[in-house]
Each structure stands twice: as C-alpha cells, then as structure tokens.
Amino acid sequence: MIVEFLIYGLVQSSIYGLLAIGYSLVYGVGRILNLAHGAFYLLSAYIFYFTWSSLITVPGDFGFLFGMFITLILIVIIGMLLYLLLIKPLQDNEVGVMIGTFAVGFFAEQLVSVYEPRTQSISSIWNENFNILGVQVQLHQIIVIVASLLIIFILMTFINKARLGKSIRAVSQDREAASLMGINVNRVVMYTVMISAFLAGLAAVFYVPLDRVAPYLGWVVLTDSIAIVILGGMGSLKGSLIGAFILGYVRIYTVFFIHPLISTLMPIIVLIIILLLRPRGLFGKKEID
Amino acid sequence: MPNKTQRFREKVLGFPNYFKHWIRDFKGGLTILSILGLLSFPLVTTNSYFLGLFILAMIYSIFAASWDLLAGFTGKVSFGHAIFLGISGYITAELLKYYNFHWLSALFFGVLASVLIGLGLGYMTLRLKGPYLALGTLVIGIICQKVFALNPLKPILHGDEGISGLPALSSSTVVIYYVVLIFMIITFIVLIRITKLNIGTLFKSIRDDEIGSEAAGINITKYKIIAFMISGSFAGLAGGLFTMFNRSISPLIFQPLYSFYAIIMAALGGLATISGSALGAFLFVFLTAIFVDFAEISLLIFSIILIIIIRFTSGGVLKPALERLKDLWDILLGR
Numbered sequence: 353m354i355v356e357f358l359i360y361g362l363v364q365s366s367i368y369g370l371l372a373i374g375y376s377l378v379y380g381v382g383r384i385l386n387l388a389h390g391a392f393y394l395l396s397a398y399i400f401y402f403t404w405s406s407l408i409t410v411p412g413d414f415g416f417l418f419g420m421f422i423t424l425i426l427i428v429i430i431g432m433l434l435y436l437l438l439i440k441p442l443q444d445n446e447v448g449v450m451i452g453t454f455a456v457g458f459f460a461e462q463l464v465s466v467y468e469p470r471t472q473s474i475s476s477i478w479n480e481n482f483n484i485l486g487v488q489v490q491l492h493q494i495i496v497i498v499a500s501l502l503i504i505f506i507l508m509t510f511i512n513k514a515r516l517g518k519s520i521r522a523v524s525q526d527r528e529a530a531s532l533m534g535i536n537v538n539r540v541v542m543y544t545v546m547i548s549a550f551l552a553g554l555a556a557v558f559y560v561p562l563d564r565v566a567p568y569l570g571w572v573v574l575t576d577s578i579a580i581v582i583l584g585g586m587g588s589l590k591g592s593l594i595g596a597f598i599l600g601y602v603r604i605y606t607v608f609f610i611h612p613l614i615s616t617l618m619p620i621i622v623l624i625i626i627l628l629l630r631p632r633g634l635f636g637k638k639e640i641d
Numbered sequence: 642m643p644n645k646t647q648r649f650r651e652k653v654l655g656f657p658n659y660f661k662h663w664i665r666d667f668k669g670g671l672t673i674l675s676i677l678g679l680l681s682f683p684l685v686t687t688n689s690y691f692l693g694l695f696i697l698a699m700i701y702s703i704f705a706a707s708w709d710l711l712a713g714f715t716g717k718v719s720f721g722h723a724i725f726l727g728i729s730g731y732i733t734a735e736l737l738k739y740y741n742f743h744w745l746s747a748l749f750f751g752v753l754a755s756v757l758i759g760l761g762l763g764y765m766t767l768r769l770k771g772p773y774l775a776l777g778t779l780v781i782g783i784i785c786q787k788v789f790a791l792n793p794l795k796p797i798l799h800g801d802e803g804i805s806g807l808p809a810l811s812s813s814t815v816v817i818y819y820v821v822l823i824f825m826i827i828t829f830i831v832l833i834r835i836t837k838l839n840i841g842t843l844f845k846s847i848r849d850d851e852i853g854s855e856a857a858g859i860n861i862t863k864y865k866i867i868a869f870m871i872s873g874s875f876a877g878l879a880g881g882l883f884t885m886f887n888r889s890i891s892p893l894i895f896q897p898l899y900s901f902y903a904i905i906m907a908a909l910g911g912l913a914t915i916s917g918s919a920l921g922a923f924l925f926v927f928l929t930a931i932f933v934d935f936a937e938i939s940l941l942i943f944s945i946i947l948i949i950i951i952r953f954t955s956g957g958v959l960k961p962a963l964e965r966l967k968d969l970w971d972i973l974l975g976r
Contacts (some may be wrong), residue, residue: 385775450949458940462944627777
C-alpha cells in the first residue's frame with residue numbers, strides 16, 4: 353500500500369509539475385491568467401488519441417510514438433497561434449484576455465465533443481510491469497516520472513542559463529526595463545506561451561495512457577493547475593514545483609486512504625484554504641525564479 | 642445654502658423639464674424606445690417560446706448588470722456571481738414549494754439572503770485582489786455546487802435533483818413577461834442612478850486606485866462590502882426570477898458557466914456601462930437561440946463567434962454601436 357502510494361503520488365506530482373510550471377511561467381511573464389491552459393492539455397490528449405487510433409493498425413509502436421511526436425509539435429503551434437491571434441491583441445484588457453482564453457477553452461471542449469464525446473483510453477506501449485518492493489509498477493509510470501523530472505530539471509537550467517531563459521526572467525521582473533534592454537518582450541511572451549503549451553502537451557501524452565481521454569478534462573486540468581500555482585505562489589517556479597508535489601500527494605492520499613470521489617475536490621479545497629489564509633502562497637512573489 | 646426641502650422641491654418640480662430634455666437627447670431617446678419596444682413586444686406575439694427568450698434575456702441582463710456594478714465600477718472581478726443566483730434561487734424555491742409563500746415574499750427573502758451573502762463574500766475577499774479574487778469566488782462557486790449536490794445533505798439541500806415542480810408565477814407567460822420587465826426596469830433605474838450618485842464615484846475611485854482612495858480618507862472596507870451587497874442583491878433578484886421562471890433549481894445553477902454568462906454579457910455590452918449589460922444579455926441569448934437548432938456543432942460555432950466578438954470589440958459592443966446609432970439619430974433629426 354505504502355509503496356503504491358509513494359509511486360502513484362510521484363507520477364501524479366510529476367504531471368502536476370509539468371502543468372504548473374507552464375502555467376506559472378505564462379503568468380509570471382505576461383501577467384496572463386491563461387484560462388486556455390486546460391485546452392492545451394485537452395487538445396493534446398485528443399490529437400494524441402486521434403493519431404494513435406488512426407495508426408493502430410501499423411505494426412510496432414509506431415502509432416504511439418508518432419502520436420506523441422506530432423502532438424507536441426502541433427500543440428506548440430497552437431500555443432503560438434493562441435498568443436498571436438488572441439492574447440497579444442487583448443493585452444491591455446485583463447478581463448478581455450480572461451474571457452478570450454476562457455472562450456478558447458470552451459471552444460476546445462466543444463470541438464473535441466463533436467469529434468468524440470465518449471470517454472476513451474489509450475494503451476501505452478510501455479506496459480511491462482516491474483515488481484518494485486512488492487508492487488506492480490508499469491514501465492510507463494517509471495518513464496513518466498523520470499522523463500518529467502528530467503525535463504523540469506532541463507527547464508530550470510534553461511531559465512537560469514540560456515539567453516531566452518534569462519529574457520523570460522527579465523520580462524517577468526520588469527517588462528519595461530527588459531524592453532529598454534533590447535529584449536523583444538512580445539517575442540519572449542510568445543515563446544513562453546509556446547513552452548507552456550509544450551509542457552501541457554507533454555503532461556497529456558504522459559498521463560493519458562494512464563488515465564483517459566474525455567471532453568471535460570480541460571476544466572479539471574485548469575483548476576488543478578491554478579490551485580497548484582496559487583499554493584506554490586504565483587510567479588515562483590520553485591513554489592509551483594513544490595506545490596505540485598504537495599497537491600499530487602494530497603490527491604493520491606485522498607484516493608487511497610479517504611475516498612476516491614473526493615479526490616477531485618481536494619485541489620479546490622486546498623485553493624480555498626490558501627486564499628483565505630495566505631493568498632500569496634508558499635513562495636509567492638512577482639518575478640520568476 | 643438651499644436646505645434639503647428646497648432642493649427636493651426643485652428636483653420634483655424640475656422633473657418634467659428634465660424628462661423632456663432627456664428624451665430629446667440621444668441616450669434618453671434610445672432608452673425610451675427600447676423600453677417601449679420591450680413593453681409592446683407581447684402585443685406582437687404571444688408565442689411562449691419567443692416571450693420566454695425575452696424573459697430569459699431580461700433576467701440575465703439584471704444578473705449581468707449587477708456584475709457590472711461590482712466589476713466594471715468597483716473593480717472587483719468576481720468569477721462566482723452564480724453563488725448569488727443559487728443561494729437566492731434555493732431560498733425562493735424552498736419557500737415557494739415547502740412553505741407556500743407568496744412569490745413576492747419568497748423572492749424578497751431570496752434577495753435578503755443574497756444581501757447577506759454579499760456581506761459575507763465582501764468581507765471574505767477584502768484582502769484578495771485581481772486574479773486571487775476572481776479565483777477565490779470561482780472556487781467558492783464550485784464548492785457550493787458540490788456541497789448542494791452531496792447525497793448525505795439531501796434532506797436539507799435536496800442533492801442532485803434540487804427542487805422542482807415549483808408553482809408558476811402565473812398561467813400566462815405574458816404576465817410573467819411584464820413582471821420580469823418591471824423588475825428589469827427598476828433594476829436598471831436603481832443601478833444607473835447609483836453610478837451617478839456620490840457612491841458611484843466612490844466605487845470608481847476604489848477601482849482605479851485603492852490605496853489612493855484610502856489615503857484620501859475613504860473607508861474602502863465599508864464601500865467594498867456595500868458594493869458586494871448591492872451587487873449581490875440584484876444578482877439574487879435575478880436568481881429568484883430565474884428559479885421561478887424555470888420552476889425548478891438544481892446545484893447546476895452554481896456552475897462556473899453561469900458566472901461566466903454574467904461576465905460575457907457584461908463584457909459584450911461594455912464594462913462599466915450598466916446599460917451595456919442589457920445589450921450583451923440580449924445579444925447572447927439571441928445568439929444561443931439561433932444556434933441551438935443546429936445540434937452538435939451549434940455550441941462550437943457559438944464559441945467561435947464569442948471569440949471573434951471578444952477579440953474585436955474589447956470595449957464591448959455598446960460604445961461603437963452607440964456611436965453609429967448616434968450618427969443615424971443626428972441624421973434623422975436633421976442636424
């Protein structure tokens with residue numbers, strides 16, 4: 353039981369980490385509350401499902417791997433389009449951006465419902481089971497944990513060392529000063545949105561084979577991401593990561609030891625508690641670091 | 642200095658003149674035309690479907706206008722306005738069905754409850770700003786939805802099914818139409834008047850610069866809570882009317898979707914223009930009605946249209962539309 357709890361918790365936390373960091377980045381850089389973050393996940397999940405189910409007759413693991421590949425590419429493009437077409441023109445209007453991205457979330461849900469309203473699932477190609485400390489663990493789960501943590505590590509290094517990463521930090525600290533320093537703020541925000549979309553897409557291709565594909569997932573992902581980011585503190589990547597682990601384990605704990613149905617309620621309860629007691633979260637501050 | 646009695650007399654005696662000038666002027670004329678239009682609509686058709694659409698639009702416009710007062714004028718963007726809809730609705734429904742109250746008193750108590758909720762929400766969110774306020778209210782709404790749907794609480798809160806089979810206000814849809822219309826007119830008169838009074842300016846100053854307002858000596862805590870209470874009361878009115886119109890209520894009324902309706906309608910019409918909410922509400926209801934018949938892809942197309950409207954009219958449809966109409970008006974009057 354305990355081992356299962358630890359491992360499932362790790363999987364959930366890794367996925368949450370990917371989602372939360374993406375969301376936090378976009379907020380930190382552009383002060384944008386991207387209500388379409390759930391849509392990124394949802395669209396990725398469906399593109400993945402579509403590709404996989406279309407290529408299921410192709411022998412080998414081709415459908416699955418190609419599906420992952422094409423999903424990630426497409427979602428990054430979608431992220432770019434979202435920024436250019438909707439977010440950038442509405443920059444000065446905070447409510448407008450919120451409504452616009454919300455409308456996109458709504459649109460995404462309708463779009464996938466038209467394509468396939470029933471809940472579906474994808475089976476992973478990495479479904480060998482290992483016996484770790486007496487518990488059956490799917491290879492897929494191990495890959496998810498390792499890959500997510502690796503990617504998060506790479507991302508953190510990127511933010512600190514790479515040119516674009518530093519630009520992202522600069523813009524999140526002071527937009528005007530950054531542009532005075534020659535940074536193309538709009539470009540930087542666009543790249544951030546694309547990265548955020550990529551991370552959400554990654555979360556989707558990792559998690560969907562373990563979970564499911566359904567139209568309502570967008571809103572669940574969005575509220576969970578928001579809960580994590582507020583728990584960790586808006587604008588703090590470290591906070592988002594820690595928040596992801598806390599919430600991931602709280603969720604799995606609820607599933608295992610309390611009642612599975614309440615688990616979807618947990619992020620919301622945590623959110624309320626945080627907002628009432630300490631709105632700025634654990635590590636909240638304005639800039640990204 | 643003229644004392645209060647004298648000023649009052651001036652206002653009352655001066656009213657006919659004021660009214661004459663108001664009608665001649667563009668906005669007044671337009672408002673009168675719209676009201677007359679709405680008043681005479683049932684004479685054009687008594688089809689309950691069309692009347693129902695208008696009734697729904699009027700109820701939503703009350704709801705959206707209440708949100709606009711809070712968000713557009715006081716700067717408190719709440720994503721959980723449906724909370725007022727639901728609490729007021731549940732109280733109204735409970736009183737109507739299980740205690741046989743007259744609909745007016747049931748409605749009254751629903752609104753009363755909303756005022757109290759407004760007090761509570763206003764107090765709880767004092768420290769929250771911007772996104773935190775939005776998310777906090779969103780989340781409280783979601784919790785209300787889940788709590789009211791809980792099975793163990795069924796005896797008090799009626800769980801998933803909610804309350805249904807409420808007595809109709811009247812057997813004639815036309816009567817319901819006029820009742821709602823009257824409430825809508827009252828709502829708009831009151832809300833617009835509020836925005837023009839001192840308190841309206843106080844709200845706006847809180848929106849524009851909270852710290853500065855406090856420094857200027859304004860008790861922002863008091864006025865923030867008052868804003869929530871006023872906004873809540875009208876949202877509760879909308880909730881009660883909505884429940885009575887549908888003759889049922891369920892936890893679904895707390896969904897974020899309804900809160901978003903208020904935001905979308907107010908934004909479509911134009912934030913910080915109470916009258917814009919009416920325009921936005923009607924526009925929204927008509928758009929959904931047009932597309933509902935195309936089954937599956939209807940909502941899809943609707944969401945696309947929504948995105949396009951938001952993208953291209955960030956200030957709301959009201960102002961540009963008014964500009965065009967005003968030019969037309971001037972031409973008609975030969976200026």
